[in-house]
Amino acid sequence: NAGVTQTPKFQVLKTGQSMTLQCAQDMNHEYMSWYRQDPGMGLRLIHYSVGAGITDQGEVPNGYNVSRSTTEDFPLRLLSAAPSQTSVYFCASVRNNEQFFGPGTRLTVL
Amino acid sequence: AQTVTQSQPEMSVQEAETVTLSCTYDTSESDYYLFWYKQPPSRQMILVIRQEAYKQQNATENRFSVNFQKAAKSFSLKISDSQLGDAAMYFCAYTNSGYALNFGKGTSLLVTP
Numbered sequence: 001n002a003g004v005t006q007t008p009k010f011q012v013l014k015t016g017q018s019m020t021l022q023c024a025q026d027m028n029h030e031y032m033s034w035y036r037q038d039p040g041m042g043l044r045l046i047h048y049s050v051g052a053g054i055t056d057q058g059e060v061p062n063g064y065n066v067s068r069s070t071t072e073d074f075p076l077r078l079l080s081a082a083p084s085q086t087s088v089y090f091c092a093s094v095r096n097n098e099q100f101f102g103p104g105t106r107l108t109v110l
Numbered sequence: 111a112q113t114v115t116q117s118q119p120e121m122s123v124q125e126a127e128t129v130t131l132s133c134t135y136d137t138s139e140s141d142y143y144l145f146w147y148k149q150p151p152s153r154q155m156i157l158v159i160r161q162e163a164y165k166q167q168n169a170t171e172n173r174f175s176v177n178f179q180k181a182a183k184s185f186s187l188k189i190s191d192s193q194l195g196d197a198a199m200y201f202c203a204y205t206n207s208g209y210a211l212n213f214g215k216g217t218s219l220l221v222t223p
Contacts, residue, residue, distance in 0.1 A: 033211075094209055
């Protein structure tokens with residue numbers, strides 16, 4: 001099993017550009033989550049999904065969209081990137097209340 | 111909302127010694143889960159240990175153990191026989207939903223030879 005995979009590993013955007021961070025898991029987990037990590041802070045929840053077709057907002061959802069068309073995939077979309085979205089993004093899938101994290105994506109918005 | 115507080119931004123320990131990292135949390139729930147995650151410079155989030163609130167026995171994983179005090183809402187991590195590879199950021203986290211973890215701000219652990 002590959003576990004949780006994220007692409008890309010690094011990305012640089014200009015303000016106003018859009019992009020999608022990809023996340024996939026092969027463990028057939030129903031729950032998936034997106035977090036962002038800023039310097040000096042722990043991870044904060046952006047959006048989560050409790051199953052295909054079901055998503056909801058977390059603590060810091062503004063500027064991000066998600067969808068969950070399959071159990072495996074949970075992409076995070078930035079519609080119009082802002083410098084405040086410069087961060088490291090982690091995707092996770094959940095089994096038995098334990099989160100399995102992907103390797104993260106470092107995003108810089110200039 | 112649940113909050114998780116790690117009051118030690120940085121800690122230092124000598125190799126082979128023991129160190130304890132502190133964590134407190136605030137919740138009105140009775141059923142929940144607590145975790146310690148390790149984040150080395152590679153930035154990968156690695157689960158160190160977990161504790162179910164309904165279990166009175168403190169969790170242990172090899173050199174890592176916790177002191178879970180439910181009434182005091184305290185969840186400290188003890189690392190015994192510290193090794194150079196233990197150097198990392200350590201995050202305490204809480205969940206009662208499964209899909210949403212609340213993290214503390216982390217403790218940076220330095221291990222000196």
